[in-house]
Amino acid sequence: GQNIDQPTEMTATEGAIVQINCTYQTSGFNGLFWYQQHAGEAPTFLSYNVLDGLEEKGRFSSFLSRSKGYSYLLLKELQMKDSASYLCAVRFNYQLIWGAGTKLIIKP
Amino acid sequence: DAEITQSPRHKITETGRQVTLACHQTWNHNNMFWYRQDLGHGLRLIHYSYGVHDTNKGEVSDGYSVSRSNTEDLPLTLESAASSQTSVYFCASSPLFRQGGAGELFFGEGSRLTVL
Numbered sequence A: 001g002q003n004i005d006q007p008t009e010m011t012a013t014e015g016a017i018v019q020i021n022c023t024y025q026t027s028g029f030n031g032l033f034w035y036q037q038h039a040g041e042a043p044t045f046l047s048y049n050v051l052d053g054l055e056e057k058g059r060f061s062s063f064l065s066r067s068k069g070y071s072y073l074l075l076k077e078l079q080m081k082d083s084a085s086y087l088c089a090v091r092f093n094y095q096l097i098w099g100a101g102t103k104l105i106i107k108p
Numbered sequence B: 001d002a003e004i005t006q007s008p009r010h011k012i013t014e015t016g017r018q019v020t021l022a023c024h025q026t027w028n029h030n031n032m033f034w035y036r037q038d039l040g041h042g043l044r045l046i047h048y049s050y051g052v053h054d055t056n057k058g059e060v061s062d063g064y065s066v067s068r069s070n071t072e073d074l075p076l077t078l079e080s081a082a083s084s085q086t087s088v089y090f091c092a093s094s095p096l097f098r099q100g101g102a103g104e105l106f107f108g109e110g111s112r113l114t115v116l
Helices: none
Strands: A003-005 A010-015 A018-025 A032-037 A044-049 A053-057 A060-065 A070-075 A084-094 A095-098 A101-105 B004-007 B010-013 B019-025 B031-037 B044-051 B056-057 B063-064 B077-080 B085-095 B111-115
Touching: A003 A084, A010 A018, A018 A084, A018 A101, A018 B019, A032 A060, A032 A070, A032 A095, A032 B031, A044 A070, A070 A084, A095 B044, B004 B044, B019 B031, B019 B085, B019 B111, B031 B077, B044 B063
Parallel strands: A010 A101, B010 B111
Antiparallel strands: A003 A018, A018 A070, A032 A044, A032 A084, A053 A060, A060 A070, A084 A095, A084 A101, B004 B019, B019 B077, B031 B044, B031 B085, B044 B056, B063 B077, B085 B111
């Protein structure tokens, strides 16, 4: 079967750095997405990795290792507005498989 | 600006009633999707469409139907609402993956449905 695992919840301090991990077991792979979802709102696209390595986009970076079935989202200089759920999704055969999401709580 | 909109945003209905959730996008995307989101679960795919007159079942399609008569709209119908269908429903659209780029999904604001 297809499976994506993420921690359910994480807590971090404003101004700090946090890494949210995602591991996957799927029968194929055409890319990995990270989305941000604030409470009561729609998911919004953050990043896309299809090759191994690190993709940096401002305060957010996403890493992929296809051989390990592993990705992480790195958030730097945390702000209170980063309090949200972060969803990992793997695409294969033109379909997306979603993790349950990681709720990130930012404390002052 | 292009957008994707859902209506109604909130709906309360009774068991057995037929309910239709509307989704309209102005991105001119070929691909459209309906998901439901419940606590403890990832987004689960209900139905999807890759173009006009094309519809496909997702992993949780029982009790739901869709139709695609034009590029902009993909309404979701619950034929006979059940309490298990109480959920938040998201419509999304995306460009063709083959056209290059990530082909990321653009989501509507969501429709919260309660079935009593």
